[in-house]
Amino acid sequence: MSNLKIYNSLAREKVDFVPIEPGKVRMYVCGMTVYDYCHLGHARVMVVFDMVQRWLKAHDLQVTYVRNITDIDDKIIRRAAENKESIAALTNRYILAMNEDAQALGVQPPDHEPRATAYVPQMLSLIGKLEKNGLAYQADDGDVNFSVRDFQGYGKLSGKSLDDLRAGERVEIDSAKRDPLDFVLWKSSRESESDEVKWASKWGSGRPGWHIECSAMACDLLGEQFDIHGGGQDLQFPHHENEIAQSEGAHGHTFVNYWMHNGFVRVDNEKMSKSLGNFFTIREVTEKFDPEVVRFFILRAHYRSQLNYSDVHLEDARTGLTRLYTALKDTPPDADPLDWNENHALRFAEAMNDDFNTPGAIACLFELATEINREHSPVLARQLKKLAAVIGLLERDPQVFLHGGGSVDGLSDDDVAAQIAARTEAKKNKNFALADSIRAELLALGIVLEDKPGGLTEWRRA
Ligand SMILES: [Zn+2]
Known part of the structure; x- marks a missing residue:
């Protein structure tokens, strides 16, 4: 088979795909935050990157595919409290539901599905490296933040300068952050919070920020540099920009060679959102349509285009x-x-x-x-x-x-x-x-x- 070309979001062009290690591909995709049923946007990410890993395998490449599970997060903590159940009970239930949805859609299980809560030591070690490299600081409120001004190349994935990015952000006036774009690596815990959401660290007890989870899990399972990182277009900024800053800031070299982003899902030509009432879970859609029809619908569109449901x-x-x-x-x-x-x-x-x-x-x-x-x-x-x-x-x-x-x-x-x-x-x-x-x-x-x-x-x- 001839050469595979991939649109690299970082290079903003289609380029020849050359794996780091001949014959092998290491790929990481940002997975779900498990506090509710998966929706159509999740279905698209799962199906698109399943198709990608299948096509890489068709090239006789040995693929290691990692799709993480975010099982610690403010939304999870809130939902568990509302439901009066433990975080583990809530997340385990939705992980099971996610696996059922994935299977129905013909999505092959990734090689690794790391849960964030199992990688806290790796996250702490990464934050330690960032602090040592002068890229992380503990603020007055106890949170440890990443200092975007001190990382050369912040904004390279979005293609924007710090000034452009700041203009697009709501500036928090009384924030303990040095720069409004600084993001949290370690969120210091409050007295009232349960032990289930607290881990001990040299910066005091707390829990990891979302971005550091992916940098730590990807590095642990795929190494400091790997081939493909994927996810929905909505994650490009700030999540993936921040992953690059953390991983390259800690290790001093390239994090990912090819960045791939799939387009949004729209419903009747409008943005899908809970507030607009045009929000569909995979379960709702597969009640009406065979799951393979949903898979076919997703694959019939190019992964980078918008998908109108x-x-x-x-x-x-x-x-x-x-x-x-x-x-x-x-x-x-x-x-x-x-x-x-x-x-x-x-x-x-x-x-x-x-x-x-x-x-x-x-x-x-x-x-x-x-x-x-x-x-x-x-x-x-x-x-x-x-x-x-x-x-x-x-x-x-x-x-x-x-x-x-x-x-x-x-x-x-x-x-x-x-x-x-x-x-x-x-x-x-x-x-x-x-x-x-x-x-x-x-x-x-x-x-x-x-x-x-x-x-x-x-x-x-x-
Ligand atoms: Zn991620």
Whole structure:
């Protein structure tokens, strides 16, 4: 297979992926804060980086994948108090729920899922190094903070100067911090707090700040420098900026070679938030839709683009996935490996190597489905199944999926209109990969589109 290119958020461009150690990849992804059920944004992070690690493995790379669990945090402490239960009871319950959600979405378990509470000694040692290097100080309120002014290169991930970043922050006038952008490494505990949220340290009893958790766990499990660090776009600043400052400040060299960020999830074109009432947990969505449809919906968009959730988009995804499963129907499985020299597989790999262009790869799956339907070729059907399995799709018995899935033949004029609208929107957002994928899906369903001047799209049944 040819070379993989990755869009590196730090370099702000697509670059060739070269692992530090030939044949091996070390990858860290920021995981969940476990005080509630996972929502669609979490589903996207889990599915996207599952796809990434699967594709790295398809390159015969030996992947060590770490996705942490934040099990100590102000929100967790508050929720446990509200529920009148221990922190361990609360977090264990939601860790179980998260694992169930991940499994339903076809997400393979990471190699390590470290819990922050098990890494406090490593965090304290890292804070000690930062203090020794003149980058951490204990403030009057007892908190130990990171001093951003003393770290050369703070802001390099965001591409902003300290002044720009300060202008975007609300300045806390009476803060004990030396700079409003300084962030807490060790939060000093109050008398009233329970022993469950206190650890002893040379700075007094307290608990770790969120950012130091990731620096410490990543270093302990993957080393001071590793290949890929991923997470949602919303974590780029300040969380990942702060991880860089801590890790590079403590060790004096590069922390991560490739930074990857997935785009936001929007609901009906609005930001998903609890206050807007358009907030969905994975459980709510999978009550209405097969979890594999949700996975397909996530992968059908490029990981860096915004993902717009609506029932229409999910129904559209169900139609597409049903079409693919229908092409597999009646094909007996075989034990032969996937043929990477076959024409669709070559183009699938080319798309995936172009910064994990899953919409391009999925378009190849639809082209295969079209040929299978035309030629009734079991060879191609087996190729489709194996190719889709590379990104964790079509791995179930087609009859089982189709029994519960939607009908392919029932694509109404309204369905077609909805798909054309989705494609027009994708083109407007310059998401041409998604637009092409929708066109290919419709073609696989026997719907031919013709773009007319003025942005109009006409269609006919082939
Ligand atoms: Zn993190």
